[in-house]
Amino acid sequence: MMNVSGMLATLPPMSRDPQPPTFRIALGLIQREDRFLVARRPEGSHLAGAWELPGGKVRPGESLKTALRREVSEETGIQFRDAILLHTDEHAYPERTVRLHFFLCRDPEGNGSGLEGQETRWVTLDELVRLEMPEGNRRFLEILREQHV
Template sequence: MQSTKKLIHVAVGVIQRDEQIFISKRPDQLHQGGRWEFPGGKVEQGETVVAALTRELMEEVGLQVLDATPLMQLEYAYPEKTVLLDVWLVSQTEGLGEGLEGQQVAWVHFSELSNYQFPDANQPILDKVLALYQAQ
């Protein structure tokens, strides 16, 4: 039987400055609301992942992407939808990083990321980020 759940393609930015990672809090009324996330958003039809990432980070948090490389891709099935997360390591940005849509934002030392509650789909991303820093 074919699944009728919607697949949502999302560009995600793990934004780093030295040992700090930029995170934002999802608005309470959204899916997985009240949890922290790596910012990003939906990839629109006909849009490249890099273009979506650049557009979303500028719209949501006022950061211009200057350098980004692919980190990982993962699919995660929630009961109501499936997300395809295209995760990029953003190593250079311009701007302060602020909640342009009223959301809370924070620059967090990578070792403190586990103190924040993230959507379930983000666990593999958190594991990968921690492994990257521990390998340095």
């Protein structure tokens, strides 16, 4: 017969501080000639007012590319032929951790207007790296600038 109380005594104590949730995020680098599409995060959202690449949270059971297509289409109306994973990074904010998957969206079609009421802009690479963006995006932008995509 198993001694449950003895087993419980050997387990490490449970942390009183719950771990912040981790979200998988698919983001699209959408390039048209020498410009990239960015959107401003809406009021009331996490990091409201910051600029970001189009994309969003991956739903449970959803592939990264499916989430990317859904989010980019919902936010901007843009459709694209294919997406190539360029970089993956993880960033911990105090209230959440994000696992960011950055894709190059190939052959984008559509004008990139903010379909959810957010402001959008087509910016040069120099403008892109100077925008106020979430901290989790910084390493990718540094790599992008170094590589001159």
